[in-house]
Amino acid sequence: MKIFPAVDILEGRCVQLVGGKRETEKxxxxxxxxxxxWIDEGATALxxxxxxxxxxxxxxxxDVMYDLVRSTDVFIQLGxxxxxxxxxxxWLNLGVDRVIIGTAATEDPGIIRRLSEEFGSDRIMAGVDARGGEIATHGWEKTAGDVSVWATRFEEEGAGSLLFTxxxxxxxxxxxxxxxxxRVIGSVKIPVVVSGGVSTxxxxxxxxxxxxxxxVLGSALYQGLISLPDILKEIQ
Incomplete structure (x- = not known):
């Protein structure tokens, strides 16, 4: 299992939100x-x-994201x-290892297949963001049906992995x-990276x-509730 410390960017700053709501920003x-x-503490992916x-x-x-990609030498998934x-x-031509396609994939699932055919499925991750069991889109403001159904659809379209949030x-x-x-992991055969609530x-x-x-490790890591070196040791 690979560990991904989160670097979420809002108005040029690294932030963490609760439930995707801007007013909760830290x-x-x-x-x-x-x-x-995080790289200095042992991260091999972001x-x-x-x-x-x-x-x-x-x-x-x-510009901030370009700087991050150019200034680091670890595996990067970006969305x-x-x-x-x-x-x-x-982004893929710049050198990002994997892109995350979220809302665009629900509006046009074929984008997953076209990108996978051009760049390889291992570089294309479909975002499956869940709110109340339904896929959440447009900055988590809208929902569009059962997450397991969408997970299966994205796999069928050629996604090499899923990000479940x-x-x-x-x-x-x-x-x-x-x-x-x-439920989501059980609905597909491709790797599922999990985000949301990982705290201990x-x-x-x-x-x-x-x-x-x-x-993906976010708020708990930034608040010091969990230690990245301890986590990396645990999963070895």
Whole structure:
């Protein structure tokens, strides 16, 4: 299981939100400084999200994200505001290891197949963000049907992996909700990286038991509730 410290970017700052709501923002300084901190603590991968892009401002933070990609040498998966094939291709050609296609994939599932055929399925991750068991889109403001159905559809379209984010527990630092994770993992054969609520070593042990492909660590890591070196030691 791969561990992805989150570097979420809002208006040029590294932040963490609760449930995707802007008014809950907690800022943690420079995105690049945060990325370097986690790399220095042993991270071999980063989860970078352009929150302004997710909220509809796709061109926001582009320079900041370029700087992150160019200044680090770890595996990077990047999402937020990737609304078209050209958006995805730009990042993949820059050197991002994997792009996350969220809302665009629900509007046009074929984008997953076209990108997978061009760049390889291992570089295309479909975002399955869940609110109340339904897929959440457009910055988590809308829902569009059962997450398991969408997970299966994205796999059929050629996605090499899924990012499952449980919006209901995102940022609360109160632990994961096992049932929806188990349901999504059980509906596909491709790796599922889990985000939302990962707060303790017990959460990591559950994800290992469920054979999750990875885990994104956000608020609990930034608040010091869990230690990245301890986590990396636990999963070895």
């Amino acid at each position: 800022a943690y300084g420079s995105p690049l400084a945060s990325a370097i901190r 989860h970078i999200i352009n929150l302004d892009g997710a909220f509809g401002h796709a061109q926001a933070n582009v 937020g505001g990737i609304r078209s094939e050209s958006d995805a291709a730009g 449980n919006v209901d527990v995102e940022g609360l630092c109160a632990g994961i909700a096992r049932e929806p994770i188990e 070593l017990t959460d990591l042990r559950i994800l290992l038991e469920l054979r999750a492909g990875g885990a």
